[in-house]
Amino acid sequence: MELVAPLNAFGRADLAVAGGKGANLGELVRNGFPVPGGFVVTTHAYEPAVQGRDPRACPEPSEDVRQAIIGAYARLGGGPVAVRSSATAEDLPGAAFAGQQDTYLNVVGERALLDAVRRCWGSLWTERAVAYRARLGIDDAGVRIAVVVQSMVEAEVAGVMFTADPVTGDRAHLVIDASSGLGEAVVSGLVTPDHYVLDGRGRIAFTPGRREVVIRAAAGGGVVRERGEQARARRQAGGEAGERGGRLPDDVVAELGRLGREVAAHFGRPQDIEWAYAGGRLHLLQARPMTALPPPPVGTLNPIQRRLATVLLEYLPERPYPIDMSTWIPYGPVGLMRNVLSSFGVRRAFENFLQEEDEVVYRLLPSAPKPGPKALVAPFLVAAKAARYDPARWTGDRRFRDYLAAIEALRARDLRAMPWAELLRVPRQALALVSPVADLRVDYLPGTGLALLRLLVAVRLLGRRELFAELLHGARTRTTDTNRALERLAEVARRTGALEPGPPPAEFADALAAFLDEYGHRETASPILVTPPTWEDAPEVVLDLVKVLAAGSPAPEGPGAAEARPGPGERRAAEVRPGPQGSPAREEPDGALERLLAHPLLRRSKGGRARITRWVEAARAGVAFREDSHFSFMMPQPVLRRSLLELGRRLRDAGVLTAPEDVFHLRLEELEEIGDVATLRGAEAERLRETVGRRALKREELSGVRLIDPAAVFPPAETGDALLTGAPAGGGTATGPVKVIAKPAEFGRLAPGDVLVCPYTNPSWTPLFQHAAAVVVDTGGAASHAAIVAREYGIPAVMGTGTGTSVLADGQLVTVNGDAGTVRDAAPGAGAAPGAGAGRAARAGTVTGTVTGTVTGTVTGTVTGTVTGTVTGTVTGAS
Known part of the structure; x- marks a missing residue:
């Protein structure tokens, strides 16, 4: 005391x-x-x-x-x-x-x-x-x-030393900022300091500062501020040496670096150190851990690592919580991908790609997959499974039917009525349900891969490589089902006035409840995290999508537009509606297939045309399997999330947590160690509170820190006059104003004709594509969900720009070229080049260049260039 x-x-x-x-x-x-x-x-x-x-x-x-x-x-x-x-x-x-x-x-x-x-x-x-x-x-x-x-140290020179580079995160570099007088001028930002960087070999890079202000001790107490020139004149008038208060000698910088590294080693982490130099001696005035320090540079990633990083960044719009790391990440889609690859002899894929510091994820670093002994027989395994398991018929597999029944049984249980011990078992029960879908992927993906490869080889041999992506668009998937169901929901909202202020009409409320019952397990942010809410948990996301869709023209009526929902006994039982040869049914004219069948080598060969048609339908069935198995794989996630939040609610009621969501800062195994929440008191309760508080603090510290430097994943490319470059994902060219949408809660901000710019996408974002002129994404590649759906909607897409959301600003007029992978300034006088594009229903804005194909609905704004093909509806402006 x-x-x-x-x-x-x-x-x-x-x-x-x-x-x-x-x-x-x-x-x-x-x-x-x-x-x-x-x-x-x-x-x-x-x-x-x-x-x-x-x-x-x-x-x-x-x-x-x-x-x-x-x-x-x-x-x-x-x-x-x-x-x-x-x-x-x-x-x-x-x-x-x-x-x-x-x-x-x-x-x-x-x-x-x-x-x-x-x-x-x-x-x-x-x-x-x-x-x-x-x-x-x-x-x-x-x-x-x-x-x-x-x-008090009467410093001649003083400043701050970081024992790691605070910008790049490089732990081998030590950074020193220094200026004349007391260090307060440096720490308060009053001067442009001298800047020293010491590398791991002791070499010093020096950038001189400007010494705009010098703070020094005043006679009798306190400090005074002098302008730099005043301080220099005073020193000269007093006969002080010219070097006094100037650049530090190299041996002093080296000694300061040695001290900094020893302090960092002693505390076991990079340090932020205030120091002073006076009378030929160095003094350390303060030391604290560096905060918000980026992870160390990853160096050069090989092509496979970059590809994995591209996929993972698309799936990680936010930093995982400890509960993510101990539940859905190892057991959910990432675990599924790891299991699929390991079943064919690929080791280390998706292993330890998230690294933790102070028990919080701070770094993403994909490991390089390695082939194991089983890879030698992988071609035979693939061929055997492809012959046995047809992706067009996967929903008839008994394992899938049993899976749906198990999901329904778990969904029906009342979590709030369960005693603590029973509730604690629910997360593991939900995680155990995903294993059958992983097995289905292992069995049916080989057929998908071979069907796609076969079609690709065929179109290449026929000289029609450009048709490959369009041929795959015909597959009906649960993603397209979702988007059509949203269109119908928007039509109900439009008809009933449900979006007006006040309680929603009963018809719309019922339609929304039915929609959420069928599609509510869709993720809002990421399929590999359990912590973000699903549509069912955050219906406001669905309402924002409905507002966007209802703001446009009514959806065109056509085959399938009023498709009946499955009845209660059929819910989720038919992931793909069988068409010819069991392929997904089409609901639109098959233009791409017709153009392919018009090839001279096929025109006169009835057998060749039938074979190519079967191959196209098989490839489409494979695409549908990929999409639909993902849709089904997410079904246990809402139950898992609700069980965790129920555990958190009871811990909050017991006074251990402040809010139910604080449970996300704990790991599942830590929750399972709690014997009975009703008797949780004393040291155990305090330990949990301290753990949650410490991890929450670390997470907040890292809130502005990237998991990985985008430049390591998306190497800078020659941009010319482009604002951004990325992976070309097709769709031609379109011009419109930028709208940066950072998260699902902002869906309602998108207006028809906007260029959607976002940090990531997943299937829950794709309804926005119906009204966007183009899409520009920080992450992802040409094979991502967003790219596939963008091509289906015929809008330009540029993926993996790395910095699109920070470079582009709301309202900025840009031209997106989905074929070249570029985004250019389209403001008057910027010299945006015209190009080919595709019009869509209810797109407002400017379409520059040649518009080919079918434009259905109303196109408002200015159409410049040549319009060819069929225009149905109204073209307003000049043409």
């Missing part, structure tokens, strides 16, 4: 008494680092001072505290000191609190020292400090403050 104690009385474990700054400095002193002498006014001195008082009023220290401070000051020598706040919630991994509490430099005399301590106490409650804690979820009630008092 000491009120005041010397720095060397504390170590890193004394956070609660000495605060973050005091604990870290004491640790450095104990281990022989050059730290100015000083003492700590502990939190035991602060607590009685604020007892029963408003802490924001900077309370006066009690008499015993005053005497303890004065005595320690006398033992320190009674000269000028630096007085620094040291809160119990600062200088921590995940919470630097940089500049949130006050520091006072060149404090002289007992009266000034006591006043500085009082003001440091009060700074714990400034508006900025309270707001910072609130953002990090730190409870004000648990925060205390100590004060560090150190002998």
Whole structure:
């Protein structure tokens, strides 16, 4: 219960008494680092001072505290000191609190020292400090403050040192910013500092600063600011050496680097260190963990790693939680892909691609898959499975029927009525259900792959390679079913006025409930995470999609437009409606197939035409299997998520968690260790609270840090005058205003004719494509779901741009070329090149160039160039 104690009385474990700054400095002193002498006014001195008082009023220290401070000051020598706040919630991994509490430099005399301590106490409650804690979820009630008092160093040069590059994350580089005078000029951003970078071999790269301001100690206490030229004139008038306050000698930089690396090694993580140089000596004034540090550069990824990273980035729009890492990531679609590849002899695919720091995911680094012994017989396995398992008939497999029945049984259970022990078993039960679908993928994907390969070879030999993608568009899938069901729901909303203010009409409410019952397990953000809500959990996402669709022209009536929903006994039982030869049924004219069959080599060969038709239908069935098995694979996810949130709700009611969603910061095995929530008390409850708080803090720290540098995945390409380049995903060219949609909650912002720019996509985004002029995505490739659906809708798509959402801004007029993979400025005078494009129903804006094909509905705006083909509806503007 000491009120005041010397720095060397504390170590890193004394956070609660000495605060973050005091604990870290004491640790450095104990281990022989050059730290100015000083003492700590502990939190035991602060607590009685604020007892029963408003802490924001900077309370006066009690008499015993005053005497303890004065005595320690006398033992320190009674000269000028630096007085620094040291809160119990600062200088921590995940919470630097940089500049949130006050520091006072060149404090002289007992009266000034006591006043500085009082003001440091009060700074714990400034508006900025309270707001910072609130953002990090730190409870004000648990925060205390100590004060560090150190002998003042009259620095000639001072600044900040990072023991890792704060921009690139390179742990081999040490970065130093320095300027003349006290380091306050550097840390407060008043100067452009000298910049030093030391690499792992000790080489120094130097960039001179400008020394706009110099802060120095004033006679009698406090500091003064001088303009740079004033400081230089004063030094010259005083006869000071020209080098004084200038560039640090290389040997001093090297010594500073050595100290920095030793401090980082001692604390076991990169450090943010304040330092001063005076009288030929270096002094360390503060050390804290670097926060928001990017993961280390990944170096050069091989083509396979880049391809895997492209897929994974598309699936990871947000950082996984610990509960994701222990449930849906290892057992869901990623686990499925790993199991499929391993069944054919490919090892290490999708293993350990997410790395954790402080028990929170901080880095994505795909491993390089390796062939195992089983790969030698993989061709025979593929051929055998392709011969036995036809993707067109996969829904008739008994395993799939049993899977649907098991899903229905689990969905029907009342989670809220379950006792704790029974509820704890539900997550594992939901995860166990996905295994049959993984087995189905292992069995039926070989047939899919061979059907696609066979068709590709055929169209190449016939010289019709350009038709390949279009030939695959004819497959009816559960994604197209979903989008058509959304169109029908939008039509109900339009007809009943459901989008007007007030309670929705009963007809629309019933239609929405039926839609969610059938399609509600669709993911909103990612298929490989359990933490984001599904459509069923977040119906507002569906309502936003309905608003977008209802804002356009009514959906055209045609075959299948009013297709009846499956009855209760048929729900989800028919993933693909069989057509000829068991292939997915078509509901539109088959133009691509007709053009292929018109080839001279096929025109006169009835057998050849029949064979090609079968091959096309088989390839379409394979595409449908890929889409529909994914649709089915996601069915257990909502049950899993709801069971976890029910566990979180009970932990909240027991006082362990603040909100049910806090359970996401725990791992499944940690939940399973809780014997009975009703008796959860004491140390076990506190341990869980501390774990959740620590991981939440780390997650918040990393909120602005990328999982991987996009440049490592999407290497910069020659762009010419393009704003962006990416993977060309087809669809021609279109021009329109940018609309950046960052997440599903923003779906309602998209207007017809906008260029949709987004960080990622998944099937739940594809209804937006009906009204977008084009789509530009940070992640993904030409084979991603978004690219496939964009081609089906005939809109240009550019995938894997890496930085589209940060480079482009709302309202910016751009031209998207889906064939070249470019996005160019289309503002007047920007010189956007015209090109071929495709019109669609209800697209407002400008279409530049030649529009070929069929335009159905209303095209508003200006159409320049040549319109060929069939135009049904109204063309408004010039043509």
